[in-house]
Amino acid sequence: xxxxxxxxxxxxxxxxxxxxxxxxxxxxxxxxxxxxxxxxxxxxxxxxxxxxxxxxxxxxxxxxxxxxxxxxxxxxxxxxxxxxxxxxxxxxxxxxxxxxxxxxxxxxxxxxxxxxxxxxxxxxxxxxxxxxxxxxxxxxxxxxxxxxxxxxxxxxxxxxxxxxxxxxxxxxxxxxxxxxxxxxxxxxxxxxxxxxxxxxxxxxxxxxxxxxxxxxxxxxxxxxxxxxxxxxxxxxxxxxxxxxxxxxxxxxxxxxxxxxxxxxxxxxxxxxxxxxxxxxxxxxxxxxxxxxxxxxxxxxxxxxxxxxxxxxxxxxxxxx
Ligand SMILES: Nc1ncnc2c1ncn2[C@@H]1O[C@H](COP(=O)(O)OP(=O)(O)O)[C@@H](O)[C@H]1O
Ligand SMILES: N[C@@H](CCOP(=O)(O)O)C(=O)O
Numbered sequence: 209x210x211x212x213x214x215x216x217x218x219x220x221x222x223x224x225x226x227x228x229x230x231x232x233x234x235x236x237x238x239x240x241x242x243x244x245x246x247x248x249x250x251x252x253x254x255x256x257x258x259x260x261x262x263x264x265x266x267x268x269x270x271x272x273x274x275x276x277x278x279x280x281x282x283x284x285x286x287x288x289x290x291x292x293x294x295x296x297x298x299x300x301x302x303x304x305x306x307x308x309x310x311x312x313x314x315x316x317x318x319x320x321x322x323x324x325x326x327x328x329x330x331x332x333x334x335x336x337x338x339x340x341x342x343x344x345x346x347x348x349x350x351x352x353x354x355x356x357x358x359x360x361x362x363x364x365x366x367x368x369x370x371x372x373x374x375x376x377x378x379x380x381x382x383x384x385x386x387x388x389x390x391x392x393x394x395x396x397x398x399x400x401x402x403x404x405x406x407x408x409x410x411x412x413x414x415x416x417x418x419x420x421x422x423x424x425x426x427x428x429x430x431x432x433x434x435x436x437x438x439x440x441x442x443x444x445x446x447x448x449x450x451x452x453x454x455x456x457x458x459x460x461x462x463x464x465x466x467x468x469x470x471x472x473x474x475x476x477x478x479x480x481x482x483x484x485x486x487x488x489x490x491x492x493x494x495x496x497x498x499x500x501x502x503x504x505x506x507x508x509x510x511x512x513x514x515x516x517x518x519x520x521x522x523x524x525x526x527x528x
Contacts, residue, residue, distance in 0.1 A: 211252065212527035214329040218320035219245040219365075219517045220306055221313035222391070223357040223477030226444040227426045229419070231370045233313075233357035236391060237517035244512060245362070246306055246314070248277060248321035250329040253299035256281060262304035264314075267397075276315050277302045280322035280346055287342065293333045300325070307508060309397035311481035313358030319346045320362040324521045339363070340377040351400040358477065365520030369427060381430045383516050384438065387471065388492035392499035393481045395509030398454055403478035406450050418445045435471075439485065442472035455480050461503050465495055489513070 225232040238244050246262075258272045258281070272278055277300055288295050300322065306314040320343055327334050334342070340356065340363060348354035360368040360378035368378040411419075422441045429438035452458045452475065461482060462473040471485040482503060486492035492513045500511050 212525060213249050213251040214325050215247055215249040215524045215526075216321045216325035216328065216521055217243060217245055217247045217524075218317045218324065218362040218521045220317060220391075221358045221361040221477075222389070222481075222483055223311070223313060223355070224444065224447065224475070225357075225367070226442045226448070226472060226474035227422050228357070228369070229444070229446040230355040230357055231423065232367070233361035233370075234367045234389070235361040235365045235517040235520055236312075236389060236512075236514040237519075238512040238514050239388070240512070242512070243305065244312070244514070246317040246321050247303040248318065248325045249301045249303075250298045250325045251301075253297055256297045257299040258302065259299070260302045260304055262302070264307050265302075265304045267308045268304060275302065275318075276346060276350060277318050277322045279349065280319055281326065283342060283346060284323060284326045288330065288333055291333065293330070295330070298326075298329060307393060307395075307397070309399050310393050311398065311400075311475065311477035311479045312391070312393060313362055313477060315350045315400075316343070316347055316358030316362050319343050320359050320521055324363065324523060328523045328525070336363075337375050337377055344377070352404055361520065363521050365518045366516055367430070381427060382433070383430070383518075384433075384435045385515075386487065387435075387516075388486040388489060389514045389516065390484045390486060390492050390495045390499065390511065391476055391481055391514060392483075392496075392503045392511040393509050394455070394503050395506035396480050398479045400478045403447075403451055403454065406454075407447060408450070411446070415445050439471035442474065442485065444474055447478070448475055451475055451479055455482070456505065457502050458482065461499060464498050464502075468494060470495065 219235045222234045343359035344354045366380045426441040465473040465484045484495045
């Protein structure tokens with residue numbers, strides 16, 4: 209156990225990235241250097257305690273034990289004890305920067321920051337893959353089913369493809385470094401669990417074939433560095449047709465972006481955040497201005513120009 213404080217920052221993420229429902233995710237880093245993600249700190253304490261601060265702290269469950277960070281602590285503790293590790297309590301602090309129910313992987317960011325901070329604080333009892341499995345299990349408690357497309361990019365960084373075979377949960381794809389990812393959170397909340405429930409339980413064969421073709425061609429195009437082909441595949445035949453009805457002005461914004469050099473436009477995770485992909489900073493700035501004018505619904509909303517975050521979760525340590 210570390211004697212000082214350990215902090216972990218986990219970035220916001222785009223789930224699905226249009227083409228890979230539950231299978232593809234991307235970590236985000238605003239180009240203005242702002243920290244779009246949650247941070248959790250652990251420090252020695254006589255008993256467990258969770259304190260919370262940050263812009264969206266007041267939107268979280270009033271009872272701290274219902275916070276996913278407290279659940280992450282209990283789960284980590286149980287798993288450590290089961291694995292035969294000693295365990296002295298610690299206190300956690302959550303800095304909640306991400307809006308809840310935003311489609312930016314808000315719960316995933318808290319989960320990843322909490323488990324990464326705890327693992328570092330207790331001297332890395334769990335491997336990266338064990339920790340990712342634990343992150344997926346906690347995310348499943350919130351959304352109703354295990355999906356790694358937010359926790360994996362938030363932890364590992366970059367553009368992550370879910371493997372879920374043998375010991376490998378996710379692998380990182382090559383990225384197009386010059387792409388800008390403009391993300392716009394409208395300011396309203398959409399529950400991931402509810403947005404999963406409106407999807408059909410079964411899809412027609414035509415949709416299945418389109419989904420398989422687009423995802424596999426996208427992955428192949430990333431590996432071959434064919435950005436036009438990769439961008440052409442970035443559309444969502446699974447969730448967007450059903451979920452866009454929850455998102456005012458979605459079609460209008462897509463029409464503008466795609467008519468003005470946009471490479472792609474889609475729903476980030478389960479929404480309401482949307483993302484637009486631009487090839488130049490000038491295009492990204494134009495998309496940001498348009499989305500700020502037409503997609504924002506209230507003062508909680510925001511719009512960031514991002515690059516993909518190659519680093520994922522960052523750990524910092526302060527010794528006493
Ligand atoms: N630290 C936390 N961060 C985000 N959501 C949390 C946290 N702790 C508990 N929750 C609850 O988990 C649910 C998250 O909802 P969800 O729609 O999955 O959000 P998101 O898509 O932003 O991750 C909400 O009911 C929220 O109150
Ligand atoms: N694949 C999931 C992603 C949910 O992302 P979130 O940021 O809305 O939690 C889904 O589409 O349900």
